Structure formats: C-alpha cells, structure tokens
Amino acid sequence: MKTFETRLAGALAGAACLSMIALATPASAQDLQGEYKVGLVNFLSGAAAGPFGIPARNAAEIVVEAINKGAVPAPYDTAGIAGARVVPVIIDEASSQVVADYRNLVERDGVGAVLGYTSSGNCAAIAPVAEDIQALTIFFDCGTPQVFESIVTSPKYLFRTGATATMDNVAAARYLLDKGMTSPRIAGINQNYAYGQDSWEDFSASVEALLPDANIVSSQFPTLGSGQYGSEISSLLTQTPDVVHSSLWGGDMEAFVLQAAGRGIFQRSTVILTGGETAMFRPVQFQEGTVIGARGPHGVLAPESELNTWFRNLYMERFGTWPTYPSYKMAMAVLGLKAAADKAGSTDKDAVAASLKGLEFDSPSGVVRMAIAGGHQAIQDMVYGVYSVNAETKQPELVERVEYAAECVNPPDGAKALEWIKGGFEGAKCD
C-alpha cells in the first residue's frame, strides 16, 4: 500500500510535468480567445482538383495550423487571427449549386470570412451575392478582370488577393517585345469561357498596342475539359505561328502539351504558357525553351525570403512535393486575412474589410498590394521564365527570368483593363 508521502510526491511530480508541458507551448498560442470560422472553397473533385484545389487546400491546412500555433515567421508570428483560433470549414467548389453552397457557408455555418474560388465563372456568380449578403469574401485565384470591372463595381466586402489575368497577358506581350520579336506571327489556344476569352482578349490587344507589325494568324477556343487537341494542333501547325499563347490550365494544359510536344509545336514556335508552372514537376513532356508563367511571382518564381523558405519547406515536409502557384495564392489569401484582422484588432467583418482595403502585406510570394478596384484588388510583379532541365540535378527549372513591375502590367486604379491596354497603357511604370 502506497503511503501518503509517496502519493503526494507522485501528484507533485505529475503537476510539475503538466506545468512544464504548458510552459513548453508558445505562450501566444495559449492566449487564443474564441473561434474565427473561415470558409475555404476549393476544387476537391473534378479536373481542377489535382492541379489547383488540392494544392490550395493543402496550403490552407498548413498555414492555418501554423497561424493557430503562432509558428509563422514574422510579421505573422502572433497566434491566431486577431487573437482568435481559426476554424476552417472546407467545401468543394466543384458543385452544381455554387451559390447555394456559398450562402450555406455564410448563413448556416456562420463563417466570418470565405476564402476561395479558382473558376472565373464561379467568381462571377459569387461576386454579386457576396455584396448582397454582406459577407467578407476573398477570391484567391480566379483571373477574370470582369469581377471588379463590370460585376461588382463598388465593392465593400469582396476582395481578391490574387492578381487578375490581365498582368499575365500584358507581361507576355511585353516579353515578346523585350525578346526582339517585333513582327511575329501569333496564334492562341485558350479555353472557351470567361478566363480563356479574357486572357486572349488582353493578350491580343496588348500585342496590337506593343507590336503593331505582329500578325495574329489563329485563335483557338477549345471547350473546357475537352482533352482532345489534335485539330487545334493541326491548325496551329498549318498557320506556322512564331509564337503560341495559351492560358490553358490543369489537365487541359497537360494534355495539350503532351499532344503538341510530339508534333513539334515547341520546336517550331515559342510557346508561352501563362499558367504552366502547375505542371512543372509532372511528366507532361515540357520542352526546353517553353516560356512559363505562374500567374504572378509564385512557386519557383517567388522571390527569396524567410517566409517563402518557411512555406516551401513546410509544404514539402508535409506533402512530399513542392508547392505550385495555387498553394502560394492560397497562402497569400490566408495571410492577407490575418494581416487585415490583426491590424484591425478584430474579426468583425466590417473592421476586417476596412483594414484589408488598400492594405500592403507580406507573403511567400513577396509583397501584395491591394492597389486597384478601390483597394479591393491585388497587384503584384509578374515573372516569366524559360523551362529547362538542370544538367546536374536533372530537375526542371525556370531560367532566364524576366520580371515586370506590378505597375507596368496592371492597370491603374479606376481603369478598365482592356480600355487601358487599347489606350496604350497610360500610366504604366515599366522602368
């Protein structure tokens, strides 16, 4: 039978152990008060899940975990969002009732903010509803400039922390100019929906403005998710373009590259894939010399920083692969929300919205400036690189990088992208 002293000693030792465990936990993480429910909407099924939805959800998972632990490097080293524990509510963007799902997130699940949406079509559908029901909503990836140019022109609760597709395409045209291609024959292959059409419109208008002697010889618009590009590739081959511009993404882009590689498109033309970075580490038969973008300074094109190194390594450690641009853009959105709420000192939607408006915040992709659409739309620098396989490491990399300042490839506040392009890029700062 144990004596009283033995039991007392055991109890004291146990209490000491518990105290040590408590002390070992970061003090800031212990101070979290209350919960802040955040809706995360990503493609968890369908063709966009693999290249976009899952990498974005993965990024949200590790960043939210780190935020709750107070483990993100400075300036995000305080735990939680405005002192509250972040509770993610995850739903699938691949839904036939996207708006109803969104409303359920806000009205039934009671989330304080919604982060998500890759599809431009879905963003177009959600944007007016967000303002209508006054729900703080941050689009992280969709690219169509129409969101703030024609759908919601006076936003209060709607934000987009990822840049529009305009800068991808203006930068692509400037890239041709910088490479001395003054009169190239140009063809395009872009998906037949808002994002693809806007991308081609911005690119072709930029080409007309910057390269007046260029000749646009073909513009293909395959159906989204078609997967069969034999005819489109034949058309590109018969028109003998010097440059092929494409904003194809995900499985469509990967299938196009596979089918085009064997038929010599990459040898005959300079191919620019504005969002090709998502497939960089996949065996899709990218050819040396392909010009690849990441829809901003993301992934292997992200600037070196402590935040970037932390994010890349953490992602690799958890998921066994390097993060691509959807992961970076989701991390950017989550950190943007934290930056705004921390600055406001509150998770109240009006306070966060007021704080996020016009905010400049740090991210693994460098500085993000909510500079246009009245401070609701982000701009960033744009980078293109040339695909190459490193002879020593045998790993793919993007070399010969060309960078464009955010103010050079994004319209100024208040200007509509296409009008700005057609008007000769008035106010662009490219030096």
Next chain:
Amino acid sequence: MIVATAVVLDALTYAGWLFLAAVGLTLIYGVMRILNMAHGGFYAFGAYTAAWGVGALTTAGFPAAASFLVLFGAAILVGVVCGLLVERGFLRFMYGRDEVLMVLVTYALFLIMEDLAKLIWGTDPYFAFQPYLYFGTVEVNGLPYQVYDLLFIALALLVGAGLWWGINRTRLGMLMQVVIENREVAMAMGINVARIFTVTFVIGTMLGALGGALTAPKISVNPGIGVEVIVLSFAVVVIGGLGSMAGSIVGALIVGFVRALSVHFFPEFEVFVVYLVMAAILSVRPHGLFAQKEGRKI
C-alpha cells in the same frame, strides 16, 4: 492542300476515338434498351487502370512496347469486373422498368464511380505517355502527325468489323439479334435472355473501358474525364440513331468532320457546333439517322 489534309486526318482520328468511346453505349442500348450513363465511369476506370498499369510497368523497368498489353488488359479487366458487378449487382433487378428510370439508375452509378475513382486513385493526375510517344510521328503531306493518333482510325475499323462479325456471324450474335427483335419471343424460344444481357453488358463495358484505356496515354488522367466523353458519346449515338451500329459510325464521322472544319475555319463555334448539327438532324429525323422503326406493341 495541307489544310485539307489536316481536316481529313483530324476528322478521321477524332471520329475513330469517338466511335471507340461510344460504341459500347450503342451496343448496350441496342440489345438491352438501357441508356447507360455509367458508360462515362467505365471510360474513366479504363483510363485510370491503364495509366496506373503503364506507370507500374515503366517503374518496374519493362520496355514501352509492353505497355500496349496493359492498355488492352485494363479494358478487359475493367470490363469483366465492373461490367459483372454493375449488371449482376444492380441492373438485373431493374429490367423491365421504364427507360427513364434506367437512365437515373445508371447516372447514380456514374456518380458513385466518379467518387470511387477518387477514393482509389486520388485527385492527382496520372500520366501514361510511353505508348503515345512509342511510334513517334509521321509527316503526311507536310503535316507532322502522331502515329498513335492515326492508330485510332485503324482500331475503330477493327472494332467495328469485329462487332459486325460477332453480331452477324456468330451464334451469340444471332441470339443477340433475336433478343433485339423481340425479347418476349426470344424467352419463349428458350433463349437465356439474362445471360445474353450479362454478356452484352460486359462487352459494352469493355468497349467503354477500351476507349478510356487507349485515350489515357495522350491525356492527363484526372477526376472528371468521364463527363465530357459521355456527353459527346450521346451526341454520336443520338445522331446515328440509338442502338444502331452503323449509326454510331456515321454519327462519329459527322461529329469528327463538323468539329475539324469548325476548328480550322470557325474556331469560336467549336464549343457548340456538334450540338447544332445534332439538333438539325433530330429536327428532320427525330430518332436519328439510322434508327429502326419499331412496331407498336399492344
């Protein structure tokens, strides 16, 4: 001249692919009167199994030529396993029900298969490009063309001829024809209709899976690939006439040529031109080009 060559080759290769993807749908409807929405699921399972198999074979160090066996092996495996499971496990309890109900049942099966594919293979894409690049390219009239794509024409002809021979020259085919003609009379004559249905469904499933398996090397195999193909397959069989083998061939050729002409001359119309032609044909021949007239049964 090079554009004409491109249009003809593009149309024929696309038609070949479409025929391979859609012929199983026609066979099953022709014999069983089931509009099988699960066909897209069989296509996707064929593609995934093939891509996974080719990847495993390549990792194990087998030569690329061996991966062709995997493509056909995947179709047979999926055909037998999925075909038997679906027909014996679900459809046989539904025979004799309204055709619309069968559409709903098979659509539900399609959705289940979509989720099953995610559970089994995940959401990351699979690549099986080795067979696609194996034969390289050939120049036709100055136009480089992937030999693998041209093989779709040959394979479609082979499958079409094989099915014609099977239906018209074998005992099983004759029995199928009797079942197509009149199910009740076939039963009265002692034909085991249930067995004919099972065999037909397995063959139809195998053909759907073959379409997916042969497509896998030229695409990124990812969730949702069965959706687009089921829509196009329906367009083909509806244009040709539900249940008509000849109709499937003609339907695939019409869609192939219309799409190729659109891509080369009016690319902005590509997204709907196939359905425009389908609507035009159905407005003149509501049951498709080759639909057989059915006597009214009392």
